[in-house]
Amino acid sequence: MNKNPSNPLILVPETVTQIFAFGHVLAAMVWLGGGMFTAFALGPNIRKMPQGAALEFNARVVPNLTRFIQASIGSTLLFGLLLLYAVSDGDSSWFSTTQGEEVSVGIALALVTAIMAFTVTMPAFRKVSKAAAEALEGKQQGPPTEMMANAKRARQGSMAGIILLLITLATMVAAGF
Numbered sequence: 001m002n003k004n005p006s007n008p009l010i011l012v013p014e015t016v017t018q019i020f021a022f023g024h025v026l027a028a029m030v031w032l033g034g035g036m037f038t039a040f041a042l043g044p045n046i047r048k049m050p051q052g053a054a055l056e057f058n059a060r061v062v063p064n065l066t067r068f069i070q071a072s073i074g075s076t077l078l079f080g081l082l083l084l085y086a087v088s089d090g091d092s093s094w095f096s097t098t099q100g101e102e103v104s105v106g107i108a109l110a111l112v113t114a115i116m117a118f119t120v121t122m123p124a125f126r127k128v129s130k131a132a133a134e135a136l137e138g139k140q141q142g143p144p145t146e147m148m149a150n151a152k153r154a155r156q157g158s159m160a161g162i163i164l165l166l167i168t169l170a171t172m173v174a175a176g177f
């Protein structure tokens with residue numbers, strides 16, 4: 001996909017572009033899918049579990065889940081940037097095309113979502129896991145109000161992230177047509 005053949009240094013072969021696109025879309029599916037699964041399937045059902053089981057789940061499974069989603073965020077951004085370089089052929093005038101403008105809106109939203117995930121949502125999930133682990137070890141004192149506040153923050157952060165990602169997805173798909 002070389003739209004700028006005068007500069008051979010930035011020529012990205014079609015197959016490589018397709019690999020970037022595959023990696024990007026796969027990672028984005030895992031990010032959005034993982035977020036939706038956590039918010040709509042896991043979250044409501046954890047609340048229905050017996051307290052001991054919910055604490056075990058929060059202490060042992062949630063840290064792995066958050067790491068998995070963090071990896072998908074990193075891969076979406078990494079493959080997205082590589083794909084961006086490939087489809088624009090390193091030509092900044094590409095950003096003023098309709099396709100470029102749509103992708104730019106998507107990138108801005110994706111970056112806001114990623115920053116929110118790393119600064120608000122993931123830390124809230126980590127605090128819930130830590131409090132659950134402490135409760136299992138009998139270290140927690142008093143009612144788990146802080147844990148519930150963090151669980152609420154994690155839920156709200158996940159929902160906001162899902163909404164932003166759905167809009168990002170719409171702009172990315174629009175750019176593809």
Ligand code: HEM
Binds near residue numbers: 025032076106107168
């Ligand atoms: C910094 C973040 C991102 C960058 C740099 C980026 C970049 C790109 C680029 C350059 C394309 C190719 C567009 C085209 O062919 O016209 C693309 C396609 C795509 N992106 Fe992203 N993207 C990012 C985040 C995301 C996120 C968060 C999602 C999902 C929620 C996403 C989903 C997609 C999809 C599904 C396509 C394929 C669209 C199609 O061909 O129909 N991207 N992205």
